[in-house]
Amino acid sequence: MVVFALTFIAPLVYSVYLSLFRDQLVGGNVFVGLDNYAQAFADEKLLEGALRVGAFLAVQVPIMLVLALIAALAIDSKRLAGSSLFRIGLFLPYAVPGVVAVLMWGFIYSERLGLAGDVNDTVGFDLMTPLSGDWILFAIGNIVTWEFMGYNMLIFYSALRAVSHDVYEAAAIDGAGQFRIIWNIKLPALRGALVIATIFSIIGSFQLFNEPNILKSLVPTLITTFYTPNMYAYNLSFVGQQVNYAATVAIIMGVITAVIAYVVQLRGTRGGAR
Template structure:
């Protein structure tokens, strides 16, 4: 509890305090109330970043959860050879630091010397500009999916192992095959685990930072300092030295994450009811 208060609660309270002030050339630090929040709500760069990560969420998260679900079902089926090694191989990318993963994929995406471009040249095809404006969001989604599909697979696989064997026996008595059992028994039993994975994915998507921050050095004309809200807050705080406005942006991002997470949970709960 002491560590939780010292490392999370106190910094949050201090950031909230900073967000109510503004550093001015004349007059020094001045209390401005909610002016920083009003400014953030009308900041086109911030709103553009929020819409961009929302698009990223809609593209990347369904694909990642689907892959995690398919991997978990395949492992739980018991029909895979060397399942332990396969499970470890799928999970290993999650153990790779996101910085290393971004650097590795940045090399693979390279338009001149990257293996993907070289392979396209060998086949006589034009090299795809994976670091261009049209494909950058998809390239980032691929990196995050590669990193976290195994993490979600472990969550879902653990939930599958906790399903009572009596359900499988009852399905077998009713004549259900492997596909029918997966659709009618396993997937419905995974709803709580899928909900948890989805909430984690909402939080992770709107906090996207490491991957675009590193890719910015490879494609500075595509990824600016406001490409994502987290990157924008970081730039405001440590490049522009506008700590007060950066604190307000961070708080608003937290509110967006809470609202989206609650909305997703409410929608799924109503659908299930």
């Protein structure tokens, strides 16, 4: 409990406290009330980062969850030879450190060292340029999808296994086909798992940091210091020394994340039988 207080409650309280002050040239550290928040809401860099992770969220999360769902349903269908190989194989990327994942994909993306360059050499023109301005966000999305698809698949698969076999049997006797069973039995059974996976994915997207920050070393001009709100907060406090404003940004993003996660949870559980 002491550790919990030290690492959870205290930082939260401390950052709220920090966000209400400002270090000024004249007068030093003064209480400014909500001025930092006013500044943040008018901050175009923060807005740009927030919109970027919002767009990322809207595209990457559905794709990743649908792919994970397909994989989980396929493994659960029992029509697959060697399903445990697929289960473990697809989950394996989750165990790979994020840094290593980004380094690997970064090399693969690289036109000088990696596969993208090999493909371009083969076709004779720049077919694949994942590290260019148009594609960099998709390149990041691919890395995140690669890392977490298997994890989400496992959550879905665990939920599917909880469905009693008697239900499938009864459905089969009633003449329901595979797709009918998926639609009417499996998907409703997955409702809770889907809500959880969506919430975790939303949190993950809003906190996007590792992938762009490491890719930045490969393409320093494309990824700005305010590429995502989290990178912005990091750079504010460690490069810009504006700790008060950084705390403000962190709190705003935390609150937005919590609100969205809460709304998803409400919408996801309402209408459910439970």
